[in-house]
Amino acid sequence: xxxxxxVLDPGHGGxxxxxxxxxxxxxxxxxxxxxYTRDYIHELYEGVKVYLTxxxxxxxxxxxxxxxxxxxxxxxxxxxxxxxxxxDGFESFIYSGSYANKSKTNALRNALxxxxxxxxxxxxxxxxxxxxxVLRETTMPAVLTENGFIDNRNNADFLKSDANxxxxxxxxxxxxxxxxxxxxxxxxxxxxxxxxxxxxxxxxFANRENAECLAEELKKKGYPAxxx
Numbered sequence: 001x002x003x004x005x006x007v008l009d010p011g012h013g014g015x016x017x018x019x020x021x022x023x024x025x026x027x028x029x030x031x032x033x034x035x036y037t038r039d040y041i042h043e044l045y046e047g048v049k050v051y052l053t054x055x056x057x058x059x060x061x062x063x064x065x066x067x068x069x070x071x072x073x074x075x076x077x078x079x080x081x082x083x084x085x086x087x088d089g090f091e092s093f094i095y096s097g098s099y100a101n102k103s104k105t106n107a108l109r110n111a112l113x114x115x116x117x118x119x120x121x122x123x124x125x126x127x128x129x130x131x132x133x134v135l136r137e138t139t140m141p142a143v144l145t146e147n148g149f150i151d152n153r154n155n156a157d158f159l160k161s162d163a164n165x166x167x168x169x170x171x172x173x174x175x176x177x178x179x180x181x182x183x184x185x186x187x188x189x190x191x192x193x194x195x196x197x198x199x200x201x202x203x204x205f206a207n208r209e210n211a212e213c214l215a216e217e218l219k220k221k222g223y224p225a226x227x228x
Contacts, residue, residue: 014059019084022156036169066137089123115175
């Protein structure tokens with residue numbers, strides 16, 4: 001089976017900081033989330049290769065980002081952003097035009113969106129469409145996520161925590177895995193950079209309902225949970 005190629009696009013960069021408020025810059029947050037997401041995907045799932053449009057604080061035009069994914073022949077494209085404008089919560093976008101794979105693109109987005117809402121606790125602002133260049137110019141299914149509002153005090157306080165940025169990243173990894181039905185690596189033990197993160201198994205059940213109940217309890221307490 002051909003390797004799955006996932007492109008992650010950390011929004012903004014270089015001389016373009018993106019949205020700025022509450023001592024935060026969008027370009028810094030999106031890069032951290034994308035790097036953490038890549039690490040989680042490579043650690044947890046088989047047959048997936050993740051590429052980032054940028055791995056440092058550099059500027060890329062919107063067309064350059066789309067062209068990068070197109071040159072790779074990527075299977076899926078996910079652009080990661082932080083919102084601004086005084087709102088609250090999470091929303092996601094696909095291209096608003098008419099195109100052959102729109103129904104598939106929407107189905108993939110729906111799966112990713114629902115997992116991110118469930119695992120981060122963000123207010124759900126909805127699944128939306130827009131004429132955004134990185135979505136319009138990519139030739140594969142593409143989604144753009146807006147992960148909280150940098151100018152909302154509560155959202156900004158959440159985004160100031162590296163643990164919460166990792167939570168957002170893990171939600172992206174879990175959501176993309178659910179959308180694309182990636183296979184979990186056997187005996188995957190996270191040894192991620194920036195402080196090392198270890199996975200902890202807290203239960204094993206013959207009855208799936210019991211497993212789901214425990215997972216829900218963990219999520220209510222703020223712990224990302226996945227059933228394997």
